[in-house]
Every structure is written in C-alpha cells, then in structure tokens.
Amino acid sequence: MDRYPALIDGEAGAYGVTFPDIDGIVAMGATLDQAMLNAEEALRDYAIEAEKDQVAVEGPSAPEDVEVPEGCTLVSVPLIRLSGRSVRANMMLDEDVLAFIDQEARRRSMTRTSYVAWMTRRIAQMGG
Incomplete structure (x- = not known):
C-alpha cells in the first residue's frame, strides 16, 4: 500500500487537504478526522478514475522531499483500494477489547465489521 504525502491547513470547522504529487x-472536513477520511476517499477516487482512463498512477514522493508551506502540516494518506469482495477473517480478541468494539460500533450506529474496517483505515491514516 502506498502512502501519499498530503498537506493540511485551515482551522476547526474548515480543514483542507491537498496532495503535492x-x-x-x-479534500475538506470540519474536523481533522473528517478531512483525513475525505482525503483517503479523494485519493482512492483519483486512482479509480486514472485506471479507468488508462493513466498511470504515479508513486508518491518521499515525505522528506515535500516542501511544507508555513501554516501547513505534512501528513501521509494511504491509498487503500477497495476490491468490493468481502473475505472472512477469524480473529481471537480479548473479551474486553471486543466489548469496547461492540460498544463503539453501537454508539456510531455501525456493525462490528464496519467499525473494525473504519478503525483500521483510521490507524493506517495515522501511519500505523
């Protein structure tokens, strides 16, 4: 999975994300989390459209090669391609971890599966 350098600027209620490459x-978002999720989606949409048009998707620059303007923060956004095919993944989790997942999924009106997928994407965005 490639990680593309991105620049965030703005303030609470209006964050913007651009890709130097x-x-x-x-992408925009009222919160940093929303802006990052929207940036991931924008990057994925770009890759899908480029491939449909048979245009090569260039690899990302190294973060240390990106010029960061004053007031911006350098982050990296993963290009997570969604195949649309679900696969079963049997996991063993501590019962308290599973209870937390279920509680958070309910709080966010999500299924357990969608919550785990969402959290995995968030961790990937943070460089995990």
Whole structure:
C-alpha cells in the first residue's frame, strides 16, 4: 500500500487537504478526522478514475522531499483500494477489547465489521 504525502491547513470547522504529487485533488472536513477520511476517499477516487482512463498512477514522493508551506502540516494518506469482495477473517480478541468494539460500533450506529474496517483505515491514516 502506498502512502501519499498530503498537506493540511485551515482551522476547526474548515480543514483542507491537498496532495503535492497530484494536482487538483483536494479534500475538506470540519474536523481533522473528517478531512483525513475525505482525503483517503479523494485519493482512492483519483486512482479509480486514472485506471479507468488508462493513466498511470504515479508513486508518491518521499515525505522528506515535500516542501511544507508555513501554516501547513505534512501528513501521509494511504491509498487503500477497495476490491468490493468481502473475505472472512477469524480473529481471537480479548473479551474486553471486543466489548469496547461492540460498544463503539453501537454508539456510531455501525456493525462490528464496519467499525473494525473504519478503525483500521483510521490507524493506517495515522501511519500505523
């Protein structure tokens, strides 16, 4: 999985994300979390459209090669391609961890599976 450098700027209620490697791909969000999730989706949409148009998706620059303007923060956004095919993954979890997952999934009106997938994407965005 490739991780693309991105620049975040703005303030609470209006954050913007741009990709130095890809002109014209931007994302917005009222919170940093929303902006990052929207940036991941924008990057994925770009890759899908580029592949449909048979245009090569360039690999990401190294983060240390990116110029960071004043007021911006450098982050990396993973290009997570979704195949659309679900696969079974049997896991053993501590019962308290599973209870936490179930509680958070209910609180967010999500299924256990969608919550775990969502959290995995968030951790990937943070460089995990």
